[in-house]
Amino acid sequence: MMNNHDVHDGSSNVRNVMNDFLGIESHREACRYQIESVIGEGAYGVVCSAKDNKDGRMVAVKRMKDVFKAIPEAVRILRELKFDRILTNHENIVSITDVMLPRNRMEFHDVYAVFELFPSDLYRVLRAKVPLSAEHIRWIMYQIVRAVFYIHSANIFHRDLKPSNVLLNEDCDVRVCDFGLARAAFDNAPDLLFWTDYVATRWYRAPELILSYYTSYSTAIDVWAIGCIFAEILGHGRPLFPGKSANHQLELFVSVIGSPSPASIQHVRDERARAYLVSLGRQPPKGFETLFPDAHPLACDLLKGLLEWNPDLRLTAQEALRHPYFSGIHDVSFERTAQPVDPQEFAFEQSRLSVDLIKEEFLKEIVQHYHPEAATRFYTASGQILHESGGHHLEQQSAADRFRQMMRNKELGYSERNLDSMPNYDISGSQLP
Structure with missing residues (x-):
C-alpha cells in the first residue's frame, strides 16, 4: 500500500530505492578491509597491515592524517597519490590498489591509501x-x-x-x-x-x-x-x-x-x-x-x-x-619505459587553492581512478560537482570511517615488519666474472 507522498511524487520513490542501493554498496565497501597490525609510523601517519576481504589478500593501508590542516601539505599528499597511480604498473614499484572513499564529500580529514603488502x-x-x-x-x-x-x-x-x-x-x-x-x-x-x-x-x-x-x-x-x-x-x-x-x-x-x-x-x-x-x-x-x-x-x-x-x-x-x-x-x-607524465595531472597546483577546492581535487582522484561507481553520488551527468544538499549524504559508515575506528584500537600495539626468513631465495643465473 502506497502512502500519499509516494503517490504525489513517484520520482522520490526511485531516489529512495537508489539511496538504499548505494547504502548497501557503501556498507559492503566499509567491510572490505580488516585491520591486522600497525607495521610502521612516522610524520606522515601510520601504516597497517590488513586483510582485503574481497579476495583474501593481505595489503598495507597508509593513513595520512589531518591532510587538510595545511594546504601545501595537502598538495604534497595529492601529488604523492598521483605519482603512486602513474607509476603503479611496474614490477619494481609498489602498487597502489585503492584509496578509500570518504562518507562525506567535503568533511573528511584523513586519507587511506591501500598498497600491496611487502614483509x-x-x-x-x-x-x-x-x-x-x-x-x-x-x-x-x-x-x-x-x-x-x-x-x-x-x-x-x-x-x-x-x-x-x-x-x-x-x-x-x-x-x-x-x-x-x-x-x-x-x-x-x-x-x-x-x-x-x-x-x-x-x-x-x-x-x-x-x-x-x-x-x-x-x-x-x-x-x-x-x-x-x-x-x-x-x-x-x-x-x-x-x-x-x-x-x-x-x-x-x-x-x-x-x-x-x-x-x-x-x-x-x-x-x-x-x-x-x-x-x-x-x-x-x-x-x-x-x-x-x-x-x-x-x-x-x-x-x-x-x-x-x-x-x-x-x-x-x-x-x-x-x-x-x-x-x-x-x-x-x-627494462620498460613509461609515458612522460602529463602536466595536466598537476594543473591543480597552478590554482589558488582553498581547503574546499583541494578536497574536490582529492575526490576527483579517488572517484575517477578507484571508485567510478560512486560518480553519481558526487557529480552531475555533465561532470559538475554536486553540493551536499543536492548529492547523496551517506549516513552509512564508509570504509574510511570503519578503518579509522579499527586503527585507533591498534595504534598502541605497534609492531615491526617481519624479518624472520629473509632472504631465502636462491638466486640463479650468471655469476659475476
Missing part, C-alpha cells in the same frame, strides 16, 4: 644483519636501478631514495615506495619543504643539493642516492656518508671520493660553501676497493660511476643498467 624493507634487513650473498646484492641493486630508470623515463624525480623506501620480500623482490617528495621534471617551482635540513635524508643527498650547484636539478640526484644505498649494502648496513651537518657531509664526501675538480668548485653558487670546500684542501679518493675489500671489482667500478661529484658526469640509471656488473641479468626487454 620488510632494506633498512630493516640491513639493521638486522641478515646475510646477503654477492648475488643477492646484485639482484637487489638491479631491481632498484630498473625501477629508477622507469621513474626517470616518466620525467619524475623520486628525491627520497633510501633503504627504508626499498621494500623487500623473502624472494628478494624489490618494490621502490614512498613518492611523498617526488616531483615531475617539468615542474621547476621551488620546494623549500624538501631542501630544509632533514637528518633522515641528508645521508643520501647529492652534493649539488648541499652545495646549491645549480638553480635546477636533474635525475642525477636519484642516482647518487642509489650509490649511497649500494655502498650501505656493501658495508653491511654502515651508511657511507652519515653526516651530522651539511659541512660534515662535505667532509665525508671529500674523505671518500676525493676533492671535486676546480671546475666543479666554481659551479658552487654559495660563496661560503665554496670557501669551505677549498679550505678542506686537495685530497685523493680513498678507493672503494679499499673501503669494501670483499666486493667484486665491478661493483666498486659501478659505485664509482654512481658517486661522481659532477652530476653531468654521473651515470644515468640507463647507463647503470648497462654496466658490466649487471652482465647476465641485464635484459633490455625487462
